[in-house]
Amino acid sequence: MTQQKTRKQFGLWPSPISSKRLSRGISFSDVAWDHDGTLVWRESRSGQGMLVVQPPDSSAPRDLNSDFAVSAGVGYGGGDFTVGYGNVYFVEKESKRIYRQPTHVGTARPITPAFGAAASPAISPNEKYLLYVHTYERKDSLAIVDTEGQSWPQKLVSGDDFYMQPCWHPDGERIAWIAWNHPQMPWDGTELQVAHLQVEGWQVSETTTIAGSEGTSIFQPQFSPDGRYLAYVSDESGWWQLYVYDLENDEHRQLTHEEAEHGIPAWVQGMRTYGFSSNGEKIFYTRIQEGFNSLWEVGVSSGGNKPIAIDDEYTWLDQIAVNPRQEQLAFIASGGSTPSRVVSFSVDEGTHIWRRSTSEDLPPSTYTSPEAITWQGMDGEDVHGLFYEPRSDQYEGIGSPPLITLIHGGPTSQRGASFYANVQFFTSRGYAVLQVNYRGSTGYGRAYRDKLRDSWGIYDVEDAVSGVRQLVAQNRADNDRLVIMGGSAGGFTVLKALEDYPGVFKAGVCMYGVTNQFTLVADTHKFEERYSDSLLGSLPEAAEIYRERSPIFFADKIQDPIIVFQGEEDKVVPKAQSDAIVDALRRNGVPHEYHLYPGEGHGFRKAETIEHFFNSVERFLKEYVIYS
Numbered sequence: 258m259t260q261q262k263t264r265k266q267f268g269l270w271p272s273p274i275s276s277k278r279l280s281r282g283i284s285f286s287d288v289a290w291d292h293d294g295t296l297v298w299r300e301s302r303s304g305q306g307m308l309v310v311q312p313p314d315s316s317a318p319r320d321l322n323s324d325f326a327v328s329a330g331v332g333y334g335g336g337d338f339t340v341g342y343g344n345v346y347f348v349e350k351e352s353k354r355i356y357r358q359p360t361h362v363g364t365a366r367p368i369t370p371a372f373g374a375a376a377s378p379a380i381s382p383n384e385k386y387l388l389y390v391h392t393y394e395r396k397d398s399l400a401i402v403d404t405e406g407q408s409w410p411q412k413l414v415s416g417d418d419f420y421m422q423p424c425w426h427p428d429g430e431r432i433a434w435i436a437w438n439h440p441q442m443p444w445d446g447t448e449l450q451v452a453h454l455q456v457e458g459w460q461v462s463e464t465t466t467i468a469g470s471e472g473t474s475i476f477q478p479q480f481s482p483d484g485r486y487l488a489y490v491s492d493e494s495g496w497w498q499l500y501v502y503d504l505e506n507d508e509h510r511q512l513t514h515e516e517a518e519h520g521i522p523a524w525v526q527g528m529r530t531y532g533f534s535s536n537g538e539k540i541f542y543t544r545i546q547e548g549f550n551s552l553w554e555v556g557v558s559s560g561g562n563k564p565i566a567i568d569d570e571y572t573w574l575d576q577i578a579v580n581p582r583q584e585q586l587a588f589i590a591s592g593g594s595t596p597s598r599v600v601s602f603s604v605d606e607g608t609h610i611w612r613r614s615t616s617e618d619l620p621p622s623t624y625t626s627p628e629a630i631t632w633q634g635m636d637g638e639d640v641h642g643l644f645y646e647p648r649s650d651q652y653e654g655i656g657s658p659p660l661i662t663l664i665h666g667g668p669t670s671q672r673g674a675s676f677y678a679n680v681q682f683f684t685s686r687g688y689a690v691l692q693v694n695y696r697g698s699t700g701y702g703r704a705y706r707d708k709l710r711d712s713w714g715i716y717d718v719e720d721a722v723s724g725v726r727q728l729v730a731q732n733r734a735d736n737d738r739l740v741i742m743g744g745s746a747g748g749f750t751v752l753k754a755l756e757d758y759p760g761v762f763k764a765g766v767c768m769y770g771v772t773n774q775f776t777l778v779a780d781t782h783k784f785e786e787r788y789s790d791s792l793l794g795s796l797p798e799a800a801e802i803y804r805e806r807s808p809i810f811f812a813d814k815i816q817d818p819i820i821v822f823q824g825e826e827d828k829v830v831p832k833a834q835s836d837a838i839v840d841a842l843r844r845n846g847v848p849h850e851y852h853l854y855p856g857e858g859h860g861f862r863k864a865e866t867i868e869h870f871f872n873s874v875e876r877f878l879k880e881y882v883i884y885s
Contacts, residue, residue, distance in 0.1 A: 304862025330374030335525025368406025664743030
């Protein structure tokens with residue numbers, strides 16, 4: 258029997274998804290197999306990264322230890338740990354040293370000294386050495402240390418501005434890595450380099466660039482188990498495609514050919530989208546199309562591709578890892594209406610859930626699923642995004658719903674069909690949500706990604722406005738109750754949209770948004786200090802463009818209510834950026850709120866911060882959007 262729903266104004270529906278619930282969930286960032294089938298993953302609990310060990314006998318998982326938070330310290334982080342031969346090697350959050358700890362019994366001890374920061378540890382095939390990325394006094398390098406920590410680490414490779422994803426050949430005498438230099442970002446242009454390694458004396462020789470350039474992005478090198486091939490992802494064709502390089506014949510061969518993405522922007526260390534099977538005959542990989550992620554395999558010799566059917570609820574897969582003993586995969590899996598989980602999968606045994614990010618005590622019908630949509634930008638070009646209808650088992654709205662337009666950060670990034678708790682928080686209250694993958698986003702090919710070159714603050718803003726206008730025209734959103742919300746680069750778009758299109762949005766929600774392009778370049782961290790060269794142009798030649806795209810110089814144009822959030826310790830978009838825009842709002846009498854969170858950086862991690870944030874946003878939108 259169908260339950261009769263109560264008619265109630267959109268935006269005022271009582272919801273089982275509370276701010277407290279959002280603040281108490283955990284998140285996953287990586288998963289890896291040991292050679293004996295032990296599974297290890299990293300989860301974050303109120304901002305603290307912890308490692309969890311799942312023994313191969315399927316006994317209960319346990320924390321690796323309770324003494325150390327795990328978080329690497331190169332750039333935005335990532336590459337926090339690796340596991341192999343009965344030991345986990347992880348980067349401790351405070352000291353940024355690499356620690357070694359047995360997977361089953363034993364305590365952790367440091368194997369690198371406390372200077373600089375480490376990331377992406379990789380164990381040699383003979384278990385004696387650890388290759389890793391190191392940074393110290395703004396100088397990045399590849400370094401090596403013995404796995405017992407008995408010798409002082411040594412710098413192996415230096416001279417480029419950035420390094421990531423180092424890996425070993427099975428013979429232990431060759432290594433590969435990705436390198437790039439300012440002003441390129443890793444999605445602009447990188448090089449895949451290979452070198453011989455003389456373990457005696459720790460020296461590299463015969464370094465060769467085998468793929469990539471200033472205009473071609475290379476991602477995730479990995480040697481095959483038999484050592485014949487070096488796989489990698491390249492966007493040379495216009496899409497991130499999977500390739501193998503035959504080390505015997507010096508030949509490159511493309512394995513994927515669809516107009517789809519098989520790589521992702523390397524914002525952090527240690528990212529993966531594929532892995533070799535244990536016998537090296539196949540590569541398992543993920544494919545991104547129209548915001549949805551699927552699982553595939555390809556024969557290394559035959560080149561034959563086929564999809565792998567997993568549960569339909571999983572529409573986004575991260576950090577694919579292959580069991581070295583058998584054809585079993587692990588990944589972080591989620592869906593538009595399925596919270597994130599650590600999952601393993603094999604054709605014979607199907608899917609097994611090892612860890613859930615939430616209690617999952619709410620029925621699946623609580624959540625709404627994303628719909629991939631495309632609309633015409635202001636100049637007639639296609640723009641992409643994901644749309645979410647309001648959803649409730651108990652309530653239905655009257656008329657058209659208010660719409661929250663979510664702008665992703667980056668700006669070189671994408672919102673895909675994974676689970677977003679913030680989206681469900683709003684849709685369960687009667688809001689529609691549009692996640693805008695504006696021109697410049699990833700997931701739709703290199704040409705689409707490059708649209709934002711010299712156009713940051715134009716296409717991202719225009720595409721948000723044109724997207725909501727289409728939804729209004731289709732009666733899927735209320736023209737008088739539109740909201741724009743974003744953080745970091747997305748916060749910049751929020752401010753620019755309120756300045757350039759006053760009155761379109763009833764209110765804005767800005768989290769640690771960029772307000773001054775000049776001071777951003779001067780104050781931000783090394784990884785992004787030349788990012789604006791491609792987005793806006795090089796200084797001093799592009800100074801006028803930097804001024805035109807700095808919201809602080811045009812703050813007088815903001816008329817619509819706005820709520821601003823900022824972490825006090827943010828080193829990417831420093832507190833001074835939000836302080837300046839709030840001072841202008843105050844002078845101009847614009848309705849606003851400002852919430853500054855001590856102890857928070859670029860993104861909020863503390864449970865009490867997250868709870869306060871969502872309560873504040875909900876109250877603010879009721880006052881200025883729903884009730885006004």
